[in-house]
Amino acid sequence: AQSVTQLGSHVSVSEGALVLLRCNYSSSVPPYLFWYVQYPNQGLQLLLKYTSAATLVKGINGFEAEFKKSETSFHLTKPSAHMSDAAEYFCAVSFTGNQFYFGTGTSLTVIP
Amino acid sequence: DAMVIQNPRYQVTQFGKPVTLSCSQTLNHNVMYWYQQKSSQAPKLLFHYYDKDFNNEADTPDNFQSRRPNTSFCFLDIRSPGLGDAAMYLCATSSRDRGYEQYFGPGTRLTVT
Numbered sequence: 229a230q231s232v233t234q235l236g237s238h239v240s241v242s243e244g245a246l247v248l249l250r251c252n253y254s255s256s257v258p259p260y261l262f263w264y265v266q267y268p269n270q271g272l273q274l275l276l277k278y279t280s281a282a283t284l285v286k287g288i289n290g291f292e293a294e295f296k297k298s299e300t301s302f303h304l305t306k307p308s309a310h311m312s313d314a315a316e317y318f319c320a321v322s323f324t325g326n327q328f329y330f331g332t333g334t335s336l337t338v339i340p
Numbered sequence: 341d342a343m344v345i346q347n348p349r350y351q352v353t354q355f356g357k358p359v360t361l362s363c364s365q366t367l368n369h370n371v372m373y374w375y376q377q378k379s380s381q382a383p384k385l386l387f388h389y390y391d392k393d394f395n396n397e398a399d400t401p402d403n404f405q406s407r408r409p410n411t412s413f414c415f416l417d418i419r420s421p422g423l424g425d426a427a428m429y430l431c432a433t434s435s436r437d438r439g440y441e442q443y444f445g446p447g448t449r450l451t452v453t
Contacts, residue, residue, distance in 0.1 A: 262441060328373075
């Protein structure tokens with residue numbers, strides 16, 4: 229079965245600290261991988277995606293993620309958290325390009 | 341700007357009264373999706389259209405139907421809403437030409453009274 233797991237449903241960091249949100253997928257075939265952010269009462273916004281090019285992917289708002297095939301991981305990082313980063317973050321995988329599987333989400337709190 | 345538009349943003353309906361949510365896109369993407377998202381949960385795919393081909397998820401209740409009259413528009417019909425159908429409904433589009441990343445609309449929050 230193909231799935232994606234986000235470890236930690238809630239993550240709190242201090243403003244200016246490193247943000248690390250974890251995502252692991254289960255598949256023998258490297259998928260397309262995505263990170264989305266969702267603010268309250270809004271749709272999902274794409275932060276970045278991996279589509280078999282460079283393993284280190286840079287996205288918007290200073291976020292980046294590294295695809296590690298050996299660990300089947302695609303963790304999201306940001307060197308310095310900002311208050312505006314507080315939101316829900318979803319990792320998603322796609323194998324066919326038509327169907328997407330979302331993780332359960334990680335709620336990020338930024339402490340002033 | 342090219343975008344995914346959902347109307348209305350907030351919809352209140354009565355228990356058992358049919359309701360239709362709409363989605364339109366100016367991106368000319370060939371794939372359109374409908375997701376249901378309940379509070380503090382991940383979006384759950386209900387169905388998607390690949391061009392005109394309709395693809396229903398196995399666990400999508402029969403109470404939910406969809407129509408895609410043309411490339412730009414897609415509708416979600418809930419024939420007899422129950423209290424458990426109260427949720428945010430998200431429309432998304434994607435295209436093989438754009439690496440299949442999904443573009444989401446702002447969502448319609450459905451309340452069932």
